[in-house]
Amino acid sequence: MNVYDVMIIGAGPAGLAAALYAGRKKLKTAVVSIDIGGQGNLTSHIENYPGVFPQPGMELMEKFHSQALRFGAELILGKASEIHQKQDLFEVSLASGETYVARALILTFGKVPRQLGIPGEDKFMGRGVSTCATCDAPLYKNKSVAVVGGGNSAVEAALELANHAKKVYLIHRRTEFRADGVTVDKVKASPRVELVLESIPLEIKGEKFVTGILVENLVTNKKKVLAVDGLFLEIGYVVDTSIAKDLVEVNENKELVVDSLGRTTCAGIFAAGDVTNTPFKQTIIAAGDGARAALQAYAYLTGKRVGPDWAH
Amino acid sequence: MNVYDVMIIGAGPAGLAAALYAGRKKLKTAVVSIDIGGQGNLTSHIENYPGVFPQPGMELMEKFHSQALRFGAELILGKASEIHQKQDLFEVSLASGETYVARALILTFGKVPRQLGIPGEDKFMGRGVSTCATCDAPLYKNKSVAVVGGGNSAVEAALELANHAKKVYLIHRRTEFRADGVTVDKVKASPRVELVLESIPLEIKGEKFVTGILVENLVTNKKKVLAVDGLFLEIGYVVDTSIAKDLVEVNENKELVVDSLGRTTCAGIFAAGDVTNTPFKQTIIAAGDGARAALQAYAYLTGKRVGPDWAH
Numbered sequence: 001m002n003v004y005d006v007m008i009i010g011a012g013p014a015g016l017a018a019a020l021y022a023g024r025k026k027l028k029t030a031v032v033s034i035d036i037g038g039q040g041n042l043t044s045h046i047e048n049y050p051g052v053f054p055q056p057g058m059e060l061m062e063k064f065h066s067q068a069l070r071f072g073a074e075l076i077l078g079k080a081s082e083i084h085q086k087q088d089l090f091e092v093s094l095a096s097g098e099t100y101v102a103r104a105l106i107l108t109f110g111k112v113p114r115q116l117g118i119p120g121e122d123k124f125m126g127r128g129v130s131t132c133a134t135c136d137a138p139l140y141k142n143k144s145v146a147v148v149g150g151g152n153s154a155v156e157a158a159l160e161l162a163n164h165a166k167k168v169y170l171i172h173r174r175t176e177f178r179a180d181g182v183t184v185d186k187v188k189a190s191p192r193v194e195l196v197l198e199s200i201p202l203e204i205k206g207e208k209f210v211t212g213i214l215v216e217n218l219v220t221n222k223k224k225v226l227a228v229d230g231l232f233l234e235i236g237y238v239v240d241t242s243i244a245k246d247l248v249e250v251n252e253n254k255e256l257v258v259d260s261l262g263r264t265t266c267a268g269i270f271a272a273g274d275v276t277n278t279p280f281k282q283t284i285i286a287a288g289d290g291a292r293a294a295l296q297a298y299a300y301l302t303g304k305r306v307g308p309d310w311a312h
Numbered sequence: 313m314n315v316y317d318v319m320i321i322g323a324g325p326a327g328l329a330a331a332l333y334a335g336r337k338k339l340k341t342a343v344v345s346i347d348i349g350g351q352g353n354l355t356s357h358i359e360n361y362p363g364v365f366p367q368p369g370m371e372l373m374e375k376f377h378s379q380a381l382r383f384g385a386e387l388i389l390g391k392a393s394e395i396h397q398k399q400d401l402f403e404v405s406l407a408s409g410e411t412y413v414a415r416a417l418i419l420t421f422g423k424v425p426r427q428l429g430i431p432g433e434d435k436f437m438g439r440g441v442s443t444c445a446t447c448d449a450p451l452y453k454n455k456s457v458a459v460v461g462g463g464n465s466a467v468e469a470a471l472e473l474a475n476h477a478k479k480v481y482l483i484h485r486r487t488e489f490r491a492d493g494v495t496v497d498k499v500k501a502s503p504r505v506e507l508v509l510e511s512i513p514l515e516i517k518g519e520k521f522v523t524g525i526l527v528e529n530l531v532t533n534k535k536k537v538l539a540v541d542g543l544f545l546e547i548g549y550v551v552d553t554s555i556a557k558d559l560v561e562v563n564e565n566k567e568l569v570v571d572s573l574g575r576t577t578c579a580g581i582f583a584a585g586d587v588t589n590t591p592f593k594q595t596i597i598a599a600g601d602g603a604r605a606a607l608q609a610y611a612y613l614t615g616k617r618v619g620p621d622w623a624h
Contacts, residue, residue, distance in 0.1 A: 017362040017596065024360055026493035048336055050329040050599045051364050051375045063363045071494065181338035182383070260572035261591070279573070280607045284329065287362045288600020295592045 004030045006297050007092055007102035008073075009080045009243075010109030012038020013283045014273025016064035017290035018106045018297075023071025025298045030074045030100065032092060037061030038110050039237075039274060040283055042153075044134040044160045049283050057134065060283070076100070080109070083243055090268065104297045107244060107256060107264070107271040108290060111237035111281075116148065120204025128210030128230050133157035140165040140230055146213050147171065148201055149234030155179035155187050157234050162192040169226050171196045171215055196226070204231060239275055251277050262293030270297050316342045318609050319404055319414035320385075321392045321555075322421030324350020325595045326585025328376035329602035330418045330609075335383025337610045342386045342412065344404060349373030350422050351549075351586060352595055354465075356446040356472045361595050369446065372595070388412070392421070395555055402580065416609045419556060419568060419576070419583040420602060423549035423593075428460065432516030440522030440542050445469035452477040452542055458525050459483065460513055461546030467491035467499050469546045474504040481538050483508045483527060508538070516543060551587055563589045574605030582609050 006022045008015045011033035022029040035041075043057035052060060069075065078094040083105065085091075092100045113131035115121055121129055130136040133147070137160050146169040147158045155177060158170040170187065175197050177184045187193050196215060203214040205225060212225040239254045248264035248271075249257045256264055256271040258278075264271050270293040273286035318334045320327045323345035334341040347353075355369035364372060381387065394405040395417065404412045425443035427433055433441055442448040445459070449472050457477045459470045462484040468491070470482040482499065487509050489496045499505050510530045517524040517537060524537040551566045560576035560583075561569045567589040574582045582605040585598035 013362070020360060020362055024492045024494055047379075048332060048603075049363060050325070050332055050379060050603070051361060051372045053375065053379075060363045063365065067359075067362060067365075180336045182336055258572075260570075278604070280604055282600075282603055282607075284603045285600045288594075288597045288603075291360075291362070291594055291596045291600075292590070292592055295594075 001101060003089065004028050004100065004102040005301055006030075006104045006106060006294070007032060007090070007100060008106045008108055009033070009092065010038060010107065010273070010275070011036045011065070011075070012108060012110050012273060012286065013040045013061070013064060014110075014286040014290035014293075015106070015108035016061070016068045017287040018108060018272060018294040019068035019073035020064070020071055021291045021294035022106075022297065023068060023073045025294070026072070027298060027301065029072065030076055030102070031068065032076045032078060032080050032094065032100070033109070034077070034079050036065050036075070039281075040064070042132050042134050043156065043283075044137070046283065057283075064287075080243060083247060085247060085266070088268070103268070104301055105269045106290075106293050106297055107269065107275055108273045108293075110274040111239045113233060114236040114238050116201060116233060116235065118201060118203055120206065120210075124204055124206065124210050124231075128206065129204060129233065130230065131233050133160045133232050133234070136230070136232070137161050137164045142166050143229040144227060145169070145230040145232060146196075146201075146226055146228045147232045147234055149236070150174055150177045150179065151234070151236070152179040152183060154234035155183045157232050158187050158193050159183070159190065161232065162190045166192065168193045169196050169228065170194070171199050171201060171213075173198060173200050173218060201231070237274070241275060244269070253277070261296045262289055263296060268300060313413060315401065316340050316412065316414040317613055318342075318416050318418060318606070319344060319402070319412060320418045320420055321345070321404065322350060322419065322585070322587070323348045323377070323387070324420060324422050324585060324598065325352045325373070325376060326422075326598040326602035326605075327418070327420035328373070328380045329599040330420060330584060330606040331380035331385035332376070332383055333603045333606035334418075334609065335380060335385045337606070338384070339610060339613065341384065342388055342414070343380065344388045344390060344392050344406065344412070345421070346389070346391050348377050348387070351593075352376070354444050354446050355468065355595075356449070357468075358595065369595075376599075392555060395559060397559060397578070400580070415580070416613055417581045418602075418605050418609055419581065419587055420585045420605075422586040423551045425545060426548040426550050428513060428545060428547065430513060430515055432518065432522075436516055436518065436522050436543075440518065441516060441545065442542065443545050445472045445544050445546070448542070448544070449473050449476045454478050455541040456539060457481070457542040457544065458508075458513075458538055458540045459544045459546055461548070462486055462489045462491065463546070463548070464491040464495060466546035467495045469544050470499050470505050471495070471502065473544065474502045478504065480505045481508050481540065482506070483511050483513060483525075485510060485512050485530060513543070549586070553587060556581070565589070573608045574601055575608060580612060
């Protein structure tokens with residue numbers, strides 16, 4: 001039986017950093033993922049990753065990927081659908097039917113975009129409704145679009161879209177943004193962005209294509225239609241940890257509960273990145289926690305004392 | 313009175329990452345440090361920092377530095393010598409006599425190299441005895457040197473020195489190295505490196521210059537002199553947290569105890585990086601934890617709920 005030392009599920013910043021570190025420790029390492037880069041791909045212009053000058057998130061993730069491969073990690077493209085514990089081993093089944101066995105797992109499969117749940121959303125998803133400004137902004141050259149949300153993702157998406165579209169509505173249900181001050185300043189200074197505050201979208205209008213969004217002002221209760229060709233959802237993410245729920249503890253947000261060393265409540269299962277209960281979903285934090293989880297998995301597998309590299 | 317929102321003490325990977333994140337949150341931020349880059353400067357060739365292809369540690373730290381400045385952090389060169397709490401504020405005194413006031417502190421001042429405590433060490437420190445292979449390796453072109461230690465730092469120092477010196481002894485008191493397998497393989501394959509295992513240095517010999525090292529084999533108790541021109545200490549580090557010991561809890565290694573969000577036991581004082589009780593002293597981990605401590609300090613200062621950027 002082909003047994004991996006470590007199987008990492010998810011290939012975003014946390015998973016790829018874990019793969020790099022596991023590989024350097026010469027652990028037999030596999031990464032199972034539906035994509036490469038995860039949420040790391042979705043930033044058009046990452047400027048808050050220490051040590052790296054501004055660049056597309058996708059480029060940064062391609063570097064993570066090549067480093068993971070360089071140190072020997074194997075990449076298996078596919079969706080992990082089940083995890084079972086068999087004595088000291090973990091069996092990971094893919095949706096395709098393949099099954100793999102590993103002595104330790106590192107869960108780094110992140111989160112998926114949240115939807116609004118309003119009429120027209122499902123109908124136009126992927127055809128006018130998008131959850132990835134980085135991916136789809138160039139499609140809206142000289143068109144009008146709207147972004148919904150109030151965090152960094154929403155404000156950054158509006159800025160990104162303003163580079164392409166002639167008009168960008170930023171719809172936010174409050175007056176204050178949760179995004180970083182510097183980013184909010186930029187969006188407020190952009191002549192192409194119009195803030196639609198204290199408002200929520202009620203319906204996406206259109207026959208074959210999106211033609212507008214019905215929004216309601218929460219203070220005046222007035223409704224109006226914004227004429228747009230597309231809508232970008234930047235309202236957060238949901239975490240789907242059902243695959244692991246019988247083995248490890250999850251919190252009220254369904255995030256995997258980890259300790260400060262990346263250990264879940266099940267010995268041999270570690271986790272890092274956005275899928276965990278760490279409150280800050282940042283590339284640099286996911287990468288650091290991924291590295292730490294891999295070193296902790298190495299300590300678990302080898303029975304070596306956990307301590308600083310240089311300790312006596 | 314000129315009050316900073318956040319004063320960061322130390323400018324290694326953790327401190328500079330914290331400065332970048334604090335600056336992006338538009339906090340009035342200062343970094344006090346005796347140097348820029350800290351331990352991050354000491355790796356000649358960092359290849360395990362995700363997203364960055366192999367480069368000198370000093371170059372990577374220069375990027376961290378420029379990002380911190382770009383987002384508005386102020387750099388104050390000097391040694392912090394005292395910290396006092398005055399109601400809700402912290403007063404930081406420098407060895408030079410200057411005093412600064414901040415609403416929150418992030419302690420990221422790392423650790424300093426450990427010494428052997430053997431005859432000749434103090435006499436030759438900086439003149440044949442070094443704690444920085446990256447800095448001093450080029451001085452030993454075609455000479456003979458020894459490295460003491462068994463972790464990644466020691467093995468990497470031996471490899472770095474083998475690029476310059478004609479002969480490198482790697483003295484380690486055990487037979488197994490704690491360093492990463494890939495790095496150990498490289499040093500074993502190097503024709504210029506000779507392993508001196510199960511041995512410890514007893515004395516550094518020489519009149520005006522280092523001429524040799526007396527080593528003892530711990531198994532046979534035989535002693536011999538290795539003829540070398542220099543000795544590199546890679547035996548670990550000591551943490552000096554005396555500046556904060558009256559305010560925050562430290563562990564048995566004198567490291568600052570932090571929770572998984574970078575909080576010390578004193579409200580308003582945060583910490584990250586090698587100065588904390590995190591067991592893995594790695595650049596990527598320090599950077600991630602520095603970013604997290606800054607976001608947590610921001611939450612403390614603004615009273616904002618701590619949660620993912622995109623949460624409802």
